[in-house]
Amino acid sequence: MTLRAGIAILPPCSATDTGIEETGWGIDFDQRLALLQAHLERCRLCGNLCDADRIEGTSAICGAGPKPVVTSVRLDSSKSHPLGGSLPVGTIGFLRCGLDCVYCADPKPSDLPSEEALQVDHVRLADEILRLQEAGAAIVRFQAPTVHLPTLVPALHLARMRGLRSPVAYGSSAFETVEALRLLDGLVDVYFPTLKYGSEQAARVYSGVVDYVHTSRLAVKEMFRQVGPASRGSRGGLRRGLVVRHTPIPAGMAGTVQVLTWIARNLPSDTPVCLSQSYRPVHQVAAGLFPEIARRVSQEEHDYFLSAARQLGLSNAFPSDCD
Numbered sequence: 039m040t041l042r043a044g045i046a047i048l049p050p051c052s053a054t055d056t057g058i059e060e061t062g063w064g065i066d067f068d069q070r071l072a073l074l075q076a077h078l079e080r081c082r083l084c085g086n087l088c089d090a091d092r093i094e095g096t097s098a099i100c101g102a103g104p105k106p107v108v109t110s111v112r113l114d115s116s117k118s119h120p121l122g123g124s125l126p127v128g129t130i131g132f133l134r135c136g137l138d139c140v141y142c143a144d145p146k147p148s149d150l151p152s153e154e155a156l157q158v159d160h161v162r163l164a165d166e167i168l169r170l171q172e173a174g175a176a177i178v179r180f181q182a183p184t185v186h187l188p189t190l191v192p193a194l195h196l197a198r199m200r201g202l203r204s205p206v207a208y209g210s211s212a213f214e215t216v217e218a219l220r221l222l223d224g225l226v227d228v229y230f231p232t233l234k235y236g237s238e239q240a241a242r243v244y245s246g247v248v249d250y251v252h253t254s255r256l257a258v259k260e261m262f263r264q265v266g267p268a269s270r271g272s273r274g275g276l277r278r279g280l281v282v283r284h285t286p287i288p289a290g291m292a293g294t295v296q297v298l299t300w301i302a303r304n305l306p307s308d309t310p311v312c313l314s315q316s317y318r319p320v321h322q323v324a325a326g327l328f329p330e331i332a333r334r335v336s337q338e339e340h341d342y343f344l345s346a347a348r349q350l351g352l353s354n355a356f357p358s359d360c361d
């Protein structure tokens with residue numbers, strides 16, 4: 039399933055289009071649109087708080103403009119996934135992120151033939167969400183959506199009005215501001231954040247961000263407030279709730295034990311915790327700039343972190359090679 043080029047950019051739909059008025063936080067749809075427009079003009083969606091004018095195209099740390107670039111739309115049904123269980127998971131991936139990870143394996147702007155051709159508006163994004171549902175996705179998830187909320191929020195409203203029934207999962211690096219997450223309240227069924235670091239120093243060195251640990255912990259608490267504990271259907275697919283992901287890097291340099299300790303102390307002990315085995319020494323790490331993490335994480339290390347999670351009382355921690 040691929041996107042076509044040449045997408046018309048339309049103005050956002052209004053509350054009249056969607057019929058959705060109020061949320062648990064009392065932010066109606068028009069207010070959300072106004073707040074999202076304000077972020078396009080002076081963006082504080084992520085913890086970088088860089089105040090960029092994304093319409094004028096100035097100084098966004100993440101490099102994002104007003105429109106998202108979709109890098110992949112795919113349906114995964116070949117193996118079990120923490121979100122879908124044995125059911126197919128539809129994924130929409132975006133370009134641009136507020137973090138600049140030295141081991142990032144995601145596509146870069148230079149990898150794309152034409153960014154412009156892959157830009158979407160909210161109508162086109164709603165189309166893609168519904169196409170995944172029609173193709174059999176038991177859950178539709180977004181990868182790296184944080185900087186694209188000005189398009190994602192109206193797209194989700196529109197998709198709901200046009201018949202979206204599959205749960206929506208929001209997967210990010212947990213670097214959203216709480217104010218940004220509140221604009222999603224009522225639109226997301228499942229949050230799947232990656233708590234990348236338990237050490238501010240590691241976040242600075244390996245992802246180029248400050249205050250990551252503090253920001254991400256506030257974000258995960260807000261996510262849990264919105265969706266609560268995880269609940270699954272009869273075939274293992276998530277219907278609602280929070281699943282936390284963490285990807286250890288070599289020698290515990292991400293602060294893995296600190297991450298697990300925080301989860302154990304601040305979330306229910308049966309919170310699903312996906313310990314990903316997906317770390318690869320790619321990008322700048324492959325160029326030899328960070329020799330301390332220039333290898334795969336050993337099986338002994340993975341076993342140690344899983345054992346630490348269990349000792350901390352996290353009864354639903356599990357290893358996974360899924361991203």
Ligand code: SF4
Pocket residue numbers: 081082083084085086087088089090092098099100101102135136184185
């Ligand atoms: S998403 Fe973050 S990095 Fe990107 S413009 Fe907004 S505040 Fe800046």
